[in-house]
Structures are given as structure tokens and as C-alpha cells.
Amino acid sequence: MTSRSRGRPRDPHADELIMKTALELFVERGVEGANFEQIAKRAGVAKVTIYRRWSSKEELLTQAIEQARTLVPEAEIWASTDTSAQQPDQRLMYSWTGTLGDPRFRAALAQLIGSSVSHPALLATYREQYIQPRRQLILTALEHAKKEGKLAEDTDIAAVVDMVVGAAMYRMLIDPTAATDPAATRRYLDNVIRHANRLLQPESEVQT
Structure with missing residues (x-):
């Protein structure tokens, strides 16, 4: 039957x-x-x-917002073992440039943050399902690098990640050139990541 x-x-x-x-x-x-x-x-x-x-509704909207992203999945970037490819921070920079210039995602993110007070469940759902797992991938990769001696022992990795993400968020939400001048946005992100790398380097590797 x-x-x-x-x-x-x-x-x-x-x-x-x-x-x-x-x-x-x-x-x-x-x-x-x-x-x-x-x-x-x-x-x-x-x-x-x-x-x-x-x-x-929160589940649908968070999935819809994530669908609007043009960012290459961080899991793919940080898990890559191809040493001939670009470094993870470089690949993230180029991916972020596309995301920051995407009007759909910029508008959705602005609404998401703007509704965080009146509808906290939406941001909480997005944070739990997408932001935290993505953030943890980056933290894990940097912690591994720290154990290998590639980063300064006293580096507050979480704080550095917040600095980089905060700069990217500012560029996306406050600076209108992010949508109209991808080259300028890429240079800006390149500088942010370059300065963040200096903070992460062991003292013996910092060039004077």
C-alpha cells in the first residue's frame, strides 16, 4: 500500500x-x-x-531582511583554507562594500533599528538568528589566531570587532556616499580594517 x-x-x-x-x-x-x-x-x-x-511576523521579517543582504556568508569566508585567496578581512571588506551600497538592505536595517524600541522582539529575533552566529564565527577565528600568537595577548577581540562593525554601520546608515560611491566606501573600510589590524598585532610585529 x-x-x-x-x-x-x-x-x-x-x-x-x-x-x-x-x-x-x-x-x-x-x-x-x-x-x-x-x-x-x-x-x-x-x-x-x-x-x-x-x-x-518576526521570523518572516528577519528572514526577509537577511535575504536582502549581498554579503558573502561569513562561514564560507572564515572557514576557507585556500591560502592563495584573499585574506578573510579583505574578502569581508569587498563583500561589505556591496552590502553597504544595497538600498534594500540599508532601508531595511534603518527600519530594523528604528523599530527596536517599539518592537524589540524583531531585533531580538534577528540578533539571535543571524547577528550572533555571524559574530561568533569571527570571534572564534580571531581567538584561534590569538592562541597561535598572531594577535597581541591583551587584545580585547570583542571590542575590536565592535569597533569595525560600528564603523561599517555608521557608513551604512549615516553617510550617503556609501550608496553612491562604492570606491570611497571600499577605501574607508580598508582603512578601518587596517587600523584594527594594528591594534590586534603583537607588540613585536608593530612597525614603528
Whole structure:
């Protein structure tokens, strides 16, 4: 006897359409305007289609925001063993340049931060699902380098990572040239990472 199917497989095109629509409404109207009813209406799908895929609005919106990123996954960058390739910080710099210039992600990030007071659950979900795992990858890689003597023993790695990310966030949200001048943004990030590397170097390797 043939076993009964549990249902039709998920349509990836529907997933993409729903996330695209959710992001559009989130950028246009904020969290309140990006509810399941409005998303379903604009996307032309049934609400049950959304409920079957995402358990909450926060889960859908965080996935939609992440979908807008042009950044190469950090897991791929930090796990690379190809010594002939660019260093991880260089690869991140070039990836960040694309992300900082992406108007979709810039607008979504601005809404995400702006809604952190009125809708803290959204930022908390995004932080838990995407920011923290990504941050931990970088911290782990730098801690490994520190144990190998490639970084100064007294380096506060978490503080240095925050400095670099904070500079990138400033460039993305405050400086309009990030969207119009990719070359300038790349030079800026290059300088940020170069100065961060100086802070991380053991004293014996610091050039005078």
C-alpha cells in the first residue's frame, strides 16, 4: 500500500515572493504595516500560505531582511583554507562594500533599528538568528589566531570587532556616499580594517 503524501512540497518561488513583499512593506510602513494580512494581500497569496511557512511576523521579517543582504556568508569566508585567496578581512571588506551600497538592505536595517524600541522582539529575533552566529564565527577565528600568537595577548577581540562593525554601520546608515560611491566606501573600510589590524598585532610585529 502506498503511503500517503504529507502534502505538496514548498514552492521556492512563493517563498521568494512572500519575503520580497514582506521586505517592501516593512520598509514602506514599518513593523505594523508588514503584517501577514497585508503581505498576503499584496503578494496575492492566501494567509494560510504564509502561516504554513513562518510561525511569526518576526521570523518572516528577519528572514526577509537577511535575504536582502549581498554579503558573502561569513562561514564560507572564515572557514576557507585556500591560502592563495584573499585574506578573510579583505574578502569581508569587498563583500561589505556591496552590502553597504544595497538600498534594500540599508532601508531595511534603518527600519530594523528604528523599530527596536517599539518592537524589540524583531531585533531580538534577528540578533539571535543571524547577528550572533555571524559574530561568533569571527570571534572564534580571531581567538584561534590569538592562541597561535598572531594577535597581541591583551587584545580585547570583542571590542575590536565592535569597533569595525560600528564603523561599517555608521557608513551604512549615516553617510550617503556609501550608496553612491562604492570606491570611497571600499577605501574607508580598508582603512578601518587596517587600523584594527594594528591594534590586534603583537607588540613585536608593530612597525614603528
